[in-house]
Amino acid sequence: MLTLTQYEQEMLVGKYGRLKQQALQKVVEYARILGAQELCEVTMAHVFCGAHGYLSAAGEGSVEKIVSQMQYCTEEILPLTEMACYCQSDCGPMDPKAYARMGVSETEARRNREFLDYYCQSGINMVGTCVPYLCGFIPMPGEHYVSSESHAVTLMNSLWGACGNADGLEAGFWAAACGRMPKWGNHLRDNRQGTHVFDVECAVNSSRDWDLLGYTIGRKLPPHAVPVINGITNRLSIISIKYFFAAMATTAGPEMCHIVGVTPEAPTLRAALGGREPVRRMTVTVQDLEESYRILGGGQALGPIDYISLGCPHYSIEELRWIANMLDGKKVVQGTTVHVWTASPIKEVADRSGYTGTIEAAGAVVLTSSCPLTSERMPTGTKTVGFDSAKQAHYIAASRQVNVGYGSLEQCIAAAVTGRWDT
Known part of the structure; x- marks a missing residue:
């Protein structure tokens, strides 16, 4: 039987507003399905923000309407009020600033900005990354959090003794609004x-x-x-x-x-x-x-390479330094596109350190806030792609009609400069 605190009971009857009430109602339903006996206080939430493709299931309408329907599971329009805990955004469908370099239209970018601005007004920090732990999202041992990034859940639970589950996108927004999640799974010591x-x-x-x-x-x-x-x-x-x-x-x-x-x-x-x-x-x-x-596609010769994507998970500042050193004085061959993905706060440091300038002088493009998986985009006409990430190689091979090569960062840089993916 689920037991609620007095504060949770008050929230459930609407004392603290309809958004928190609706969010907690969904959390309570979730808890009862799981058989949780109580809720835990969530102090950090990593949520999936932006004009993602799956939101099109809601059809046309205002951002407010779509967020209410798709993320808070109600036809009632519930304006976002201040979130109940510290929040960061996960990857989005595009780089919100350099979207044109991804082939994204102005119309699509404007719609994405509407979503990001709407989330931002509720206190969600627009970091836009799958590596929140490199950008200030660091739950302490025993601290309860939610995250929409699978590997981040495993990393923060394992390395730091923090407590979170892979609860899903909508559950993350519920927890962000009401500050509660079912106390089950990795929130309980015996299950770890x-x-x-x-x-x-x-x-x-x-x-x-x-x-x-x-x-x-x-x-x-x-x-x-x-x-x-x-x-x-x-x-x-x-x-x-x-x-x-x-x-x-x-x-x-x-x-x-x-x-x-x-x-x-x-x-x-x-x-x-x-x-x-x-x-x-x-x-x-x-x-x-x-x-x-x-x-994963390693060890094969693909010949001419159209596209190389680096930064899954998003690159750290140290990895950007490595790439800058590798590309210094070199040029990406014409006909090959190289995208290097990172978080916007990390790119800011790379800009100041000169790494972005060196990388882009070589002909590669440094982008933030997304990747080929979450953007569902690659350069037009791409037939052969190269990755230094097992995650990208695995998923892209299964979802796109392209030839996929997997190798080390060094192999990817060599391919970028020669225009060929060799063994």
């Missing part, structure tokens, strides 16, 4: 213990190694399992780990992952498992990583 152990028996050093490791573990992971990664001895970086969790979220749906000796709830293998025996124990070998590499 590891179930399946992966003994890593191969070297994992580069970002690509971590990308392939995440993809491989995801291929082997059963539904609703919590992986425990054992055997990692080298130092991790936030760059490597974001690739790891993004790739694992692509081939599986874990919202929690323990890395023995690294993540806070896994000082030992026994602690990660909560003192229990694992459901199953598996090994990961170099042959497993090579198989993932082949599945």
Whole structure:
């Protein structure tokens, strides 16, 4: 039976306004379906803002009407009031400033701006990124949050001991408005213990190694399992780990992952498992990583390359520095388009540091707030594409009629300069 606090009861009867009332009503319905016994206070929300394609299901109408219908699940128009917690926006359908460089029309950009302005007036910070944790969205251990980005949920739960679930886009907006979510799943300590152990028996050093490791573990992971990664001895970086969790979220749906000796709830293998025996124990070998590499399109010669997209998840400032150094004094060959994706706050630092200028002097384009997946766009006439991201390679190969190459950042830069994707 679901028990509500006095404040929640007051919100539910409309004492704090119709928006909060409607949001909490949906949260309560959600909680009852899940069998949650109480709600938890959400202090941070990472929500999916912008004129995304799925919103067209609501038909024509004002932004206010569409948001009410699609995100708060009501035909009643509910103006957005101030959100109940700190909020950031996830990726959008375009770069809100450099949209023309993506081939987006002025009409589409104006509509997207209407949505962003509407969200902004309620206190949602327009950061527009899938890496909120690189831009100030850092829930502390035990802090309850929501996020619309799959790998970010796994990363923040695992690395910091924060508490969140992959609840869905609409649930994120409910939580942002009322500051509550069902206390279930990863919000409860007992549900966070590891179930399946992966003994890593191969070297994992580069970002690509971590990308392939995440993809491989995801291929082997059963539904609703919590992986425990054992055997990692080298130092991790936030760059490597974001690739790891993004790739694992692509081939599986874990919202929690323990890395023995690294993540806070896994000082030992026994602690990660909560003192229990694992459901199953598996090994990961170099042959497993090579198989993932082949599945993703690695190791093949595609010939002339039309489009290279870098920055999934969005690039950090350090990665932008790396690309600037690689492209310094070089030129992207005519006929090949290179897009480099990051968050707008990170691009601001790159602008000040000279990295953006160097990258664009070489003929690449630095963009923010989106990617080929969320924008559902690639340059017109694209037939061959190259990625340094398992997530992008996996999803684009399945959804577009293009030839996909997967490789390291170095291979992508070499292809950009030569115009060819070689093995």
